[in-house]
Amino acid sequence: MSILVTGGAGYIGSHTCVELLNAGHEIVVVDNFSNSKPESLKRITELTKKEYKFYEVDLLDKKALETVFCENQIEAVIHFAGLKAVGESVEIPLHYYYNNITGTLILCEVMKKYDVKKMVFSSSATVYGFPKHVPITEDFPLAATNPYGRTKLMIEEILKDLHSSDNNWGIALLRYFNPIGAHESGRIGEDPNGIPNNLMPYINQVAIGKLDKLNVFGSDYDTHDGTGVRDYIHVVDLAKGHLKALEKIISTTGIDAFNLGTGVGYSVLDVIKNFEHVTSQRIAYSFTHRRSGDIDKCYADTTKAMKELGWKATKNLEDMCRDSWRWQRSNPKGYEEETFK
Numbered sequence: 531m532s533i534l535v536t537g538g539a540g541y542i543g544s545h546t547c548v549e550l551l552n553a554g555h556e557i558v559v560v561d562n563f564s565n566s567k568p569e570s571l572k573r574i575t576e577l578t579k580k581e582y583k584f585y586e587v588d589l590l591d592k593k594a595l596e597t598v599f600c601e602n603q604i605e606a607v608i609h610f611a612g613l614k615a616v617g618e619s620v621e622i623p624l625h626y627y628y629n630n631i632t633g634t635l636i637l638c639e640v641m642k643k644y645d646v647k648k649m650v651f652s653s654s655a656t657v658y659g660f661p662k663h664v665p666i667t668e669d670f671p672l673a674a675t676n677p678y679g680r681t682k683l684m685i686e687e688i689l690k691d692l693h694s695s696d697n698n699w700g701i702a703l704l705r706y707f708n709p710i711g712a713h714e715s716g717r718i719g720e721d722p723n724g725i726p727n728n729l730m731p732y733i734n735q736v737a738i739g740k741l742d743k744l745n746v747f748g749s750d751y752d753t754h755d756g757t758g759v760r761d762y763i764h765v766v767d768l769a770k771g772h773l774k775a776l777e778k779i780i781s782t783t784g785i786d787a788f789n790l791g792t793g794v795g796y797s798v799l800d801v802i803k804n805f806e807h808v809t810s811q812r813i814a815y816s817f818t819h820r821r822s823g824d825i826d827k828c829y830a831d832t833t834k835a836m837k838e839l840g841w842k843a844t845k846n847l848e849d850m851c852r853d854s855w856r857w858q859r860s861n862p863k864g865y866e867e868e869t870f871k
């Protein structure tokens with residue numbers, strides 16, 4: 531029996547594939563490379579010394595997806611495939627709704643047809659909208675502030691309806707906080723297209739000299755130093771959370787949401803200082819206006835994941851900065867070309 535990983539060539543997917551293979555799972559990966567490169571798949575094999583099946587398939591192509599289920603004995607699906615850039619989702623909302631929602635609907639239909647009723651879904655802390663206070667527990671009211679967030683919220687609702695219609699489904703909705711860092715080998719990591727939107731890849735590109743300076747969005751937030759506070763979580767810890775969620779859904783039915791974060795909030799300035807400390811690189815920055823839609827503080831209460839999944843993040847901000855930089859330094863152009871070691 532195999533675990534199907536949709537979007538397995540991407541940032542979080544590739545790290546999860548490594549953990550799955552290392553734990554002895556057989557996996558089948560599908561990806562359309564809309565936001566990733568085939569090189570990441572080679573490196574999964576390089577790191578694990580294990581082979582696995584890959585299909586270059588778009589989830590929107592139902593026939594091709596059926597072939598994957600027909601040719602493999604799929605036990606459960608970890609569903610990462612989706613578009614994730616908030617700003618882009620405002621520019622091209624229909625494309626986001628179509629790709630993320632229709633892609634998930636088609637996946638669910640095919641799963642149902644092949645009697646595969648176990649899914650771990652990549653949701654996001656974005657479904658909490660503007661939380662009234664922190665830390666955030668899973669029972670907070672849900673809201674979305676942009677089309678990307680709405681796709682996550684709508685998919686959560688669709689999966690809840692699916693479970694209500696047939697309670698043989700076992701589904702985990704994993705609400706990630708801010709994934710950063712990279713595999714400690716430096717061989718896989720985050721490889722954003724163009725100028726990064728997110729803090730850590732931006733800092734990395736300033737450190738490597740690709741970008742001149744970081745713009746810190748806002749200095750007057752209600753936080754300890756005025757800059758935005760987030761719950762950064764190491765991508766390898768996050769990947770391990772998927773294995774715990776998988777164990778749970780394989781042995782039970784039901785649908786449940788879990789926060790995956792560390793439970794600790796760090797400001798933008800905390801991250802810069804930490805990065806500078808562990809890498810000895812100076813990060814030039816200046817303050818600019820707030821970014822529209824940003825909130826002051828966002829961090830998780832992780833009690834539920836600890837109690838019900840037996841999962842807890844183990845890596846700290848220093849590990850995250852060190853591993854992000856190791857990946858960036860040894861792959862200055864990401865997966866684009868052969869790297870120096």
Ligand code: NAD
Nearest residue numbers: 537540541542562563564565566588589611612614652654
């Ligand atoms: P990513 O873009 O690196 O990976 C997503 C992968 O899905 C890519 O390889 C892309 O090519 C593939 N894909 C997209 N649409 C597809 C389709 N229609 N068919 C087949 N493949 C398709 O993103 P990531 O950071 O690894 O995120 C994985 C998931 O986690 C996404 O659903 C994202 O929304 C969610 N998430 C990410 C973050 C974050 O900060 N990285 C936070 C919360 C939630």
Ligand code: UFG
Nearest residue numbers: 654655656706707727728729732745746747758760798824
């Ligand atoms: N920031 C800057 N300068 C930058 C980029 C970010 O100051 O160039 C600040 C932001 O204002 C924020 C913090 O750094 O205070 C983190 O910003 P990110 O863009 O890295 O992350 P967000 O918390 O805004 O959003 C991320 C994902 C979303 C997801 C959300 C919750 O990008 O998709 O976490 O999971 F919805």
